[in-house]
Amino acid sequence: MEKQQVIELKGITKIFGRIVANHDCNLSLYNGEILSLLGENGSGKTTLMNALAGIYCPDAGDIYVNGEKVRISSPHDAYKYHIGMVHQHFKLVDTFTAVENVVVGLTKKDYEEIAKKDGTKAQGFNLKASANRITEICNKFGFKLNPWQKVNTMSVSEKQTLEIIKALYRGVDILILDEPTAVLTPQEIEKLFDVLRAMKKDGKSIIIITHKLNEVLEISDRVAVLCKGEVAGDILTENATEKILTEMMVGHKVDLNINRMEIPTTGERLIVQDLSLNGRDGRKVLKNINFTVYGSEILGIAGISGSGQKELLETIAGLNRNTQGTIIFHNPKKEQPVTFFHKNIKQIRELAAQGKFHLKGKKEPLSLVGKTNKEITEMVNKEQIIFYEDEIMNLKGKKPIEIRDLGIKLSFVPEDRLGMGLVGSMDLIDNMMLRSFRKGKGGIVHRNKPAALAKELVDELEIKTPSLHTSVKKLSGGNIQKVLVGREISTRPKVLMVAYPVRGLDINSSYMIYNLINKQKEKGSAVIYVGEDLDVILALCDRVLVLRDGEVAGILNCKDTNKNEIGLLMTKKVEERSEENA
Amino acid sequence: MPELAQKQKVKKVRNPLFHIARRNEVPTWFVFVVKLSFILGALLLCGIISFLVSPITLDEMPEKFISYYIFVVEGTFFNMNTAFSTLWNASLLLIIAAAITPAFKMKFWNIGAEGQVLMGCFGAAIVMKFIAPSIPNFLALILMLVLALIFAAAWAAIPAIFKAFFNTNETLFTLMMNYIAIGLVAAFSLKFKATGSTALGVLNAGTHAGWMPEIFGSSYLIGIFVIINLVVALWFYLKYSKHGYEIAVLNGSVRTAEYVGINVKVVTIRTMILCGAVCGIAGFLLVSGSSHTVSETVVGGRGFTAVMISWLGHFNPLEMVLYSVLNAIITVGSSNAAANLQYSGEVANVLSGLFFLLILTSEFFTNFRIRFNLRQFFKSKNEPPMSEGQTPKAEGGKQ
Structure with missing residues (x-):
């Protein structure tokens, strides 16, 4: 031609x-x-x-x-x-069938034009005839689609097929x-x-x-x-x-390599056992999830979108509390001194009463009864109060603020940056203190420290912003993400969870985020990385957990696997089901 | 594809005449200039309409062209009394606007200020009628304030509690609460109406029990002083307090607030109680300072006007000062002009409505820019349709 x-x-x-x-x-x-x-x-x-x-x-x-x-x-x-376009976010009516979605919006004139192009007789609104035409199109180009299936029961790829057919039906x-x-x-x-x-x-x-x-x-x-x-x-x-x-x-x-540092892990950090979560409609969104993340390790989570990645991270972060199972946080504190970074005086007193501490150089349990706050502060600052064992805490059913009050440094960079991680209408400084604004006495917020932190992040991460007083929503996607990741990392997390951190970012910003994540791994954090690009997961992560329909389909070692194997694990069950339907 | 080209052979292509684009980072001077020109323009329009509707001829009144402005100034700042009265009106509006602002800032659309202030008035009036005559005046005032606070705060807390626990729609709920408050007050004033009257009438006219004391010859001064302090305090509360910060986070997203450990239910109810309490103070000042009675119309729609003032002031209590003063001048001044220029008082209401409609319109011009493409518009109209298959020359790309 x-x-x-x-x-x-x-x-x-x-x-x-x-x-x-x-x-x-x-x-x-x-x-x-x-x-x-x-x-x-x-x-x-x-x-x-x-x-x-x-x-x-x-x-x-x-x-x-x-x-x-x-x-x-x-x-x-x-x-x-x-001319027809299939948008990234599909424009389909969920409660309609495939054929209804195809013909919706067609006028009598449109039908006539379509028929003219085909060289057939104009049919008008006739779902059966339209369904036949859809099947013809499917056969011609090698699609698979049931015209009578409702959109809300379709997988993402079926919805995309439907969008393409919708365009082809209109003679695109x-x-x-x-x-x-x-x-x-x-x-x-x-x-x-x-x-x-x-x-x-x-x-x-x-x-x-x-x-x-x-x-x-x-x-x-x-x-x-x-x-x-x-x-x-x-x-x-x-x-x-x-x-x-x-x-x-x-x-x-640009340099297109992600360096995976091979460093030894530092013991169990987060252990998830038999974790299940019921969704709003009573369906199980997460089913008996079991996995362990170690310190100095990046665990990737892969899966078709909507397989429970979001829910899993939110459950660990304490946002979904309607759960079964346990989430154990392992704080490697054995023979380490207590710091105010993790505990306040009240908590130290409580733990001492349970016999969790000993004095430096001595074996017997430490009693703080009768000691004033000032004396305790001095002992902590001199690093004299020592843990006997690692701290082990169950996070299940705890609210985010309770988790923080336990002294657990758990950071979460959610998928929904402006809807959950940051407040778009507030400036950089106010966003810095989102999780710490209660600190300090009195009813007035103290903006000195957040301002210093914001300035530090802007310099260090090269955040492009007109000033520290600019609303975060006015920044570009990459800069917004830098603000969020920067804030979360600045708390020196023991566990860092990131969901789709590079979505919408340009190449340079993406690599900067990968580097930041790698640095956290180097510092001993356990990192959970939810991503969509399998190439990146394979290059960045140590192990990858594949989620399928809210279940763990497998945990693979990134060095010994490939994209195809992960892809198969992601879809196996979906394909089985669609064959049943057919 | 020849059949494709045939269908659209003769087709006029017209470019749009103008389009609208959002402005980013508007400088303060620009906002100031736009607002000022709209205020002046609105004044000019009011003057013209006033000139046109007035039946007085030019012979009778040679200065008729500027008479509207003369009567507006005369009605508002003619002497100390009218000036204080204007400022008092402005202050009442200001405090109610500031009172509902914390709720608005957390996207709780409280349009029940009318009812909340009225309940404050009701509480104050109960004390005034039954207790004030038998106790010292300062004690009476304190009791009035306390009851006004309790009544108004409760009135605001009810929709907040329902919102927090059952997620009811706060706009409808607060609106309905207004009508209940109006009904309650109407029933009360009917039950205890003054002899020979259909309303409660001025209370304690002889003893002045429960009346705000006069200083410098005005009973408004204490009230105005209290209101100025309250407004500054509310501004400070919103900007610098931890509570204010929580409200700002809630404004961004409820989910963020939950994640950072803000108890949304508590903040909702607490903020509405604060709103109600300030409305209660407004009600107390209104009853003790000027009305000295309670009736269904004592608040006079200020609770609804306050919604507009709060929005115009961008939820900043200090910015609202300008708009509440403007509102007082225009409404009082227009009715004075209407009386003197012999047209109906309803026209005066139309004028003040028009005035604020124009100021609201200025928001559009500070947020958006309109770009006309006159050249393209007219050029495209005359362009002959291109013939089939002809490749167009590369021109008219950049404009």
Whole structure:
């Protein structure tokens, strides 16, 4: 087939407030080709495609479809020009069946156009006929989908299939996929790529938005790279290598290696036994979870999104208390002195009454009865009060504040940065004291120490902010994450839990976060890392725990495993079930 | 794909005339200039409308063009008495606006200030009617304050408790509590109405028991002084106290608050009790300082106007000073202008409503910018549709 230009974008510019999302972007697309749109998060890939799909109206620039200048002001408009987009967050009605989702919003005129394109008779609203047409499309391109299945019973990959079919049903010739592989397992990605190749053979053009280099090289014919809102250039895939593409993306050379430090672990730190959690609807979200994390170790947690990763971390952090099982925290305190960093005087008195301490150099239990607070303070400062044994505490059923009051340094960097970790409307300083604002006497908050900490973090982590008094929500994603991780690490945690810490971050910031996590490991912390990029988990973590449907599918040693093995563990059961359904 | 191109052969492509974009980091001087120009513009508009609706001819009143402004100033700052009265009105509005602000800051939409203040008035009036005549005046005032505090705080605590434990909708709940309070007060004043009247009437008119003492010839001064101190205290509370910090966290997200160990139920109820207590003080000052009685209309809608003042002041009690003073000047001044220029008092209400609507509009211009693309708009209109298959030349990209 002769190569023909189907889409041309000329000088597209889109500005949000002060942020220039796209500046003077030129891009063309030919029929029967797969074009990858590559760029870091925030480089303007999605914005540019949204302009093409009718979500945004560009501030300047023109769009040409088949050489015709057009103005696309809504997604319905885009379908008129046979352009369809599958968004990263699917736009489906959960309680509808697949076929209902496909036909929703179609007008009589749309049906007529579709029929005209097919060369058949217009059918109007007829779910059975539509279902038949869906099955035809499935057979043509090699999809698997039951038209009568409800969306809320579908897996993520099935939902994505449905979104693609929805576009194809409307006669789309140009399909845009926004980060289609982010939520899929390696096996599902292969299936998706097969379908895309079949569509390409049929003469359709496909644009894939992604930031994963290996996928770009595998699937696409041509790569266009966006850097800071501008098109840095395009290149035929056969001429591209990972190195070239990265340099185009970032604008300078980067080192793409994560160093996994091989250091001996320092004993058990967190032991989770038979942990189960009931969700709101009574279904078990976590089922008999068992694992142990050691000091100086990074335990990765992998799984399809929604397999219980979030719930597991939140349960350990004390946010879900409707649980069964035990969460044991092991504080390596044997023969170590007590410090005020962990305990206050009242707690020291209580522990002494239980005979947990001895005086330095003596064997018999220490009694603090009759001693004044001042005397105890002096003894602690001179490191004279020594633990007999390691401290062992059960965190199950304890609130976050109770855990902290026990002197346990447990840090949690949640997935939802502004909804849970930080308060977006407050400035950097106020966010620093989120977990410590009660300290100090009186009813007035003391902002000196948080201000010093904020300044230190801004300098050390190169946080880009106009001032310390800027609302956190005005910072970029990477800087927000640095503020959060920096604050959590500044408490010198014994256990650090991080959930999707590099989501939405550019390459440089991501590597900075990996380094920070590695440093914590070096300092003896036990780190639990929940991530979605299996390559990163394999490179960064010591062991990886695979969650599947709220159960531990396996714990593997990162040195002895590979992506495929993890991928199989992630999905095995899902596939079994979908076969039952079929 | 020839069939594709055919469908859209003749199609006019028009660029939008303007679009709206959000401003980032607006400098203070810019906000000041926009606000000031809107205030002046609103004043101008009020003057023009006033000129147009007044039946007085230019012969009768040569200065009619600026008469509105003359009567506004005359009605508000003509002499010490009117000036104090204006400031008193402004202060009452200010304290109620400041009172509901802590609740607003934690996204508890308390629109029940009207009822809470009224309950404060009710409490104060009960003491005034039944106890005050038989005890020393300072004791009577203290008792009035205590009962006003208890009544109003309880009135605010009820919806807060329901919100905390049953997650009821606070907006509807506080609104309904207003009507209950109004009903209670109406029943009370009917039961104990003055002889020959349908209302309670001025209490202790002879003995002045439970009346706020006058200093420098004004019974408002003590009240105004108390209110200024309270407003500064509330500002300090919100900005520098641990409680204020907790409220700010709750404003961000309830989940964050729970995670950092803030007891959301406690903060909700505590903050609403504080709101109610300050409303109670407002009610007490209103009864002892100026109304000396209680009736269903004694609060006069200030509880609702306060919602607007609180929003206009961006939940900063100090910023609210400006808007409450403006409100007092415009409402009192407009009714004075209406009386003198011989048009209906309802028109005066329309004027003050219009005035604040315009000031609210200024918020849009400080937050957003409108960018016109006139050239593109008209250019695109005249552009002939491009013929099939023709590749367009690269122009008109950057603008």
